[in-house]
Amino acid sequence: MKMTGAQIICESLVKEGVEVIFGILGGAVLPLYDTLPQYPKLRHILVRHEQGAAHAADGYARATGKVGVCMATSGPGAANLVTGIANAYLDSVPIVAITGQVARPFIGKDAFQEIDITGITLPITKHNYLVLDVDSLARVIKEAFYLARSGRPGPVLIDVPRDxxxxxAEFSYPSRVNLPGYKPTLQGHPAQIKKTAKLINEAQRPLIIAGRGVIISGAYAELKQLAETAQVPVVTTLLGISCFPEGHVLSLGMLGMHGMAYANMAVNAADVIIAIGMRFDDRATAKVSAFAPHARIIHIDIDPAEIGKNVRVDVPIVGDVKIILNALNKLIVSTEHIGWVQQLDDWRREHPSTVIRDSQGLLPQFVIRQIYEVTQGEATIVTGVGQNQMWAAHYYWYNRPNSLISSGGLGTMGFELPAAMGAKIGCPEDTVWCIAGDGGFQMTIQELATIVQEKVAVKIAIINNGYLGMVRQWQELFYERRYVATPLSGPDFVKIAEAYGIPGLKVRHKEEVIPAIEQAMAHQGPFLIDFVVEPEENVYPMVPPGASIAEILEEPKKEVAIWPQRSTP
Amino acid sequence: MAATKHTLVALVEDKPGVLNRMASLFRRRSFNIDSIAVGHSELPHLSRMTIVVNGAATMVEQVRKQLDKVIDVVKVSDITGDDVITRELALIKVHATASTRSEIIQIVDIFRANIVDVAADSLTIEVTGDEEKIESLFNLLRGFGIKELARTGCIAMNRGGSSPLRIEEKLPRFRNEKRKAP
Structure with a gap:
């Protein structure tokens, strides 16, 4: 059937099961947008800045497990996507970005709104395409979606000239792809799996470090089975949070720079580490030469380039986490490590990392904990970057799979609002809470308009401390309290929300917290709460930069833990 | 870790931007590429690349893995330490006068190189061989005054029947599709 390039794109998107596109139009993509109304299955969400489109596609993809799609015009439109694409690249999120380009005769001539977006995004995409031949368009889209979602997922960009x-062109959608240079390994090597099983079965102090790979692979049950059968405690990376129920007796929470003290101590003491779908990021390992000094390390990851990149590995297994854990679980004998588990329990008691001290003022930790209480742990939490992110990671109790969405690798402030919007659009039945800092929130605040226009019922909690808080914390601890460029005078967020058409509340006192959260939950649409918290509250525990994971700064004063009792769900 | 010379060979899809994608991985890690040579391979639509870099073994291995991740790279292998044939071609334009010309020709003969251009004050020599041979000829000619030097960069191939770049799977797209005229 003869179709235009624009129709071929829309038709192919429908074939790929795309339901939502986040984007902004412009001259170069105008013909594509003009075609959109012919395809009512494709819902277009007009964002207010292209960065929001990429983050929204990212949040949508993380929440649904499907490929997120964003669109932008040539030049500034495409350039504005860059941060969002880089964010998706570092966190292995499947998104497809379609950008308009100037017409073919103008390419390379510095035409109006021309930018070499394939050149710019080369190091931050899994792959990208400049489509010069309309006949290859359907094949390119097929490949793009396949590449984005298979193997180690990642962003793919398709740049399409206006003409x-x-x-x-004749349209027929290819049924399969032919990429001789791309054959992701899924099955783990049987000999390596056998070796791993032997190591685990003989381990005295085994420990699992689980990352986002478990979530991408959907290996929740397999991970739980491994942990329970061999009685191996589980720590997670930031992006691995919610791949293993945090209320489980074997859960030790997050490791790393702001990890739980006992999680880091466990890494330091373990004799066998099973790293699953994680990449030994420097925020997780701290000083890499002092990481896990007593452990033999098993590394399971789908990306062979991650093996041995940061940390020496004793047994590498390349493949899909779910498939490998399935095979591994057949070889694991039921064991107990009573002494080890007891030791970890003692550490957990002696070094409680998520207690909230008694305070007259409003503590950010308290706010997060109350959001947990009111939502009963059933919400999807989308965070910004910095202190708000760490408090959200520490003080919410993630038992539901895939319930934390956060910018890990790139650490993109401003991710929270558009990503929460994308997550809510992808999973409209879920309660989505956007936990923002007053700094990051102002970086993508314009998406409030999108949220109103598209009636996206996200609940927004601003942890407002009047600082770029995480940087201020570093200045306090390592720069003798020289608060250079971190004090932040924000606007009245409630009035801002009101101007956009979103009801809001300002909360300054402890007793107002729960009623405010309840009011937000009871409201049908989006709702914003500006929590004015203690300005100089710090995130603890903390491993100072350059220190080893065992050198943990804990919060100076401690009160009694108020966590609910742990049980085996 | 000490930097050593590594030779990588790769089969890549014959598409615009492939060289860019590969070079970018070296650039990002501040590797200086000693030489890079690209040309058609025995398979239609696939080019063969030989890259010579200086770097620590672990870093080179990391780059090799990253190169392997580039979608357009079908296969890549580090053949450092293998039993390989390496060849490079150089054109050397050397200053020559009536009195030095015959001496230059003698040296060229010893190296089994060819004189491909003669002018009143210069000779242009074509020499093929491994890097060492080209270096030594260059050093001998240096005394006469080198006017210009152009080198292709090294190409390499394993000796005997084995090839680190053999492709096991069938590649229907490459076999059936004919190369489009540009």
Whole structure:
């Protein structure tokens, strides 16, 4: 059937099961947008800045497990996507970005709104395409979606010149891809799996470090089975949070720079570490030469380039986490490590990392904990970057799979609002809470308009401390309290929300917290709460930069833990 | 860790931007590429690349894995330490006068190189061989005054029947599709 390039794109998107596109139009993509109304299955969400489109596609993809799609015009439109694409690249999130390009005769001539977006995004995409031939368009889209979602997922960009949108061509959607240079390994090597099983079965102090790979692979049950059968405690990376129920007796929470003290101590003491779908990021390992000094390390990851990149590995297994854990579980004998588990329990008691001290003022930790209480742990939490992110990681109790969405690798402030919007659009039945800092929130605040226009019922909690808080904390601890460029005078967020058409509340006192959260939950649409918290509250525990994971700064004063009792769910 | 010379060979899809993608991985890690040579391979639509870099073994291995992740790279292998044939071609334009010309020709003969251009004040020599041979010829000619030097960069191939770049799977797209005229 003869179609225009624009129709071929829309038709292919429908074939790929795309339901939502986040984007902003412009001259170069106008022919594509003009075609959109012919495809009512494709819902277009007009964001207010292209960065929001990429983050929204990212949040959508993380929440649904499907490929997120964003669109932008040539030049500034495409350039504005860059941060969002880089964010998706570092966190292995499947998104497809479609950008308009100037017409073919103008390429390379510094035409109006021309930018070499394939060149710019080369190091931050899994792959990218400049489509010069309308006949290859359907194949390119097929490949793009396949590449984005298979193997180690990641962003793929398709740059389409304006005149390719309008050129007619025969359309038939390919049923399969042919990429001789791309064959992700899924099955783990049997000999390596056997070796791993032997190590685990003989271990005295085994420990699992689980990352986002478990979530991507959907290996929740397999991980739980491994942990329970061999009685191996589980720590997670930041992005691994919610791959293993945090209320489980074997859960030790997050490791790393702001990890739980006992999680880091466990890493330091373990004799066998099973690293699953994680990449030994420097925020997780701290000083890499002092990481896990007593452990033999098993590394399970789908990306062979991650093996041995940061940390020496004794047994590498390349493949899909779920498939490998399934095979591994057949070889694991039921064991107990009573002494080890007891030791970890003692550490957990002696070094409680998520207690909230008694305070007259409003503590950010308290706010997060109350959001947990009111939502009964059933919400999807989307965070910004910095202190708000760490408090959200520490003080919410993640028992539901895939319930934390956060910018880990790139650490993109401003991710929270558009990503929460994408997550809510992808999973409209879920309660989505956007935990923002007053700094990051102002970086993508314009998406409040999108949320109103598209009636996206996200609940927004601003942890407002009047600082770029995490940087201020570093200045306090390592720069003798020289608060250079961190004090932040924000606007009245409640009035801002009101101007956009979103009801809001300002909360300054402890007793107002729960009623405010309840009011937000009871409200049908989006709702914003500006929590004005203690300005100089720090995130603890903390491993100072350059120190080893065992050198943990804990919060100076401690009160009694108020966590609910742990049980085996 | 000490930097050593590594030779990588790769089969890559014959598409715009592939060289860019590969070079970018070296650039990001501040590797200086000693030489890079690209040309058609025995398979239609696939080019063969030989890359010579200086770097620590672990870093080179990391780059090799990253190269392997580039979608357009079908296969890549580090053949350092293998039993390989390496060849490079150089054109050397050397200053020559009536009195030095015959001496230059003698040296060229010893090296089994060819004189491909003669002018009143210069000779242009074509020499093929491994890097060492080209270096030594260059050093001998240096005394006469080198006017210009162009080198292709090294290409390499394993001796005997084995090839680190053999492709096991069938590649229907490459076999059936004919190369489009540009």
């Amino acid at each position: 390719v949108f309008t050129e007619p």
